[in-house]
């Protein structure tokens with residue numbers, strides 16, 4: 412059975428000596444159940460024969476990273492749970508996820524290199540390495556007739572949804588898009604654009620779509636502080 416370390420933490424929480432009030436104990440157990448469920452489902456998706464589903468497993472792992480992410484870690488830190496137990500919980504998440512991540516990583520690595528998708532009419536997509544859906548869309552638009560065209564690049568950010576580019580930098584990107592090599596397009600965007608290409612995981616060297624990143628925005632009231640994206644293999648980067 413997968414997620415043994417998390418199951419042990421769950422039993423421990425239920426044994427009642429966690430020092431948590433009943434309501435909070437319930438909240439902890441339910442979150443740990445959610446994490447166990449994510450790992451079990453990812454495990455099942457990868458063991459599905461004859462067609463293991465990398466896309467399903469990756470989505471479950473992204474959910475795991477979201478549910479055990481910054482928001483949750485802050486909640487745990489502010490709870491009366493002792494630091495030792497909080498650390499046990501963190502370790503249990505890591506060690507429960509490890510075997511799945513190893514397998515998922517190998518399966519992602521075996522997939523064919525994805526190429527830029529030509530959508531016609533000046534539109535392109537960079538396919539997600541886990542599911543093939545567009546992780547980034549790039550579309551030529553003209554705000555009004557006679558105005559010079561711009562290339563609108565999508566973003567994972569909930570704040571800056573689209574980033575336009577124009578002029579010579581845009582023409583260079585279009586040449587690279589027509590050549591079809593995703594990594595070359597991403598490299599150019601990262602070199603020349605303030606927001607870069609936020610769907611790129613630098614460790615995996617792949618792009619993933621919104622379903623396959625855990626995206627956590629941090630707000631302080633209505634003020635956006637930062638947004639973080641964690642890929643299905645657990646690599647986090649700040650996106651704005």
Ligand SMILES: [Zn+2]
Nearest residue numbers: 539542620623
């Ligand atoms: Zn995807």
Ligand SMILES: [Zn+2]
Nearest residue numbers: 612615642646
């Ligand atoms: Zn990654």
